[in-house]
Amino acid sequence: MGRGSELSRHRRASAVQRGPRGQQPASGHRRIRGDDAAQLEPVIEEYPTSKASIWARQMVADNDLLKGSEALLVDKDEAMESLKKAVEGYEALIAETNDASIQVRSQIGLAQAYESMGEIEKATQAWEQVASNSSSEVFTKHAKS
Numbered sequence: 001m002g003r004g005s006e007l008s009r010h011r012r013a014s015a016v017q018r019g020p021r022g023q024q025p026a027s028g029h030r031r032i033r034g035d036d037a038a039q040l041e042p043v044i045e046e047y048p049t050s051k052a053s054i055w056a057r058q059m060v061a062d063n064d065l066l067k068g069s070e071a072l073l074v075d076k077d078e079a080m081e082s083l084k085k086a087v088e089g090y091e092a093l094i095a096e097t098n099d100a101s102i103q104v105r106s107q108i109g110l111a112q113a114y115e116s117m118g119e120i121e122k123a124t125q126a127w128e129q130v131a132s133n134s135s136s137e138v139f140t141k142h143a144k145s
Helices: 003-017 034-046 051-071 076-096 100-117 120-133 137-144
Strands: none
Touching: 034 051, 051 076, 051 100, 076 100, 100 120
16 A cells, blocks of 8 residues: 555544544544444453553543534434433543543543533533642633633
8 A cells, every 4th residue: 555545544534533624623532433432342341440441431431422412413312322321431430540631531521521411510510520620720720711
């Protein structure tokens, strides 16, 4: 395979991860394709306590959040189902890991999922957790805005 076709394949893959008209998702997360999400399942199942499994679970929850957010204006039932899966994934990660990076990312994802579901009180509580628990000034400032 020539270099030109490799670049073309990379551009197509990159375009899949971007939103409409090539824009990055507002959350900063990139959506993984459905087949990529399915490829994470063996890692999660075979190595449930590994860092790779924890990050794979984070990616799956992020993907559920993006899928749900994108579906809100098209299919509310599908959106709510994906958002509920994201909430479950984030809550499990928060409860099961003490990795600071995962904790903050999951708390932010949880807040965004609750916002998308219209559960403002729960979203506010999640953002307050980000503000009080984050050692990152950037996350704290974002949570308080």
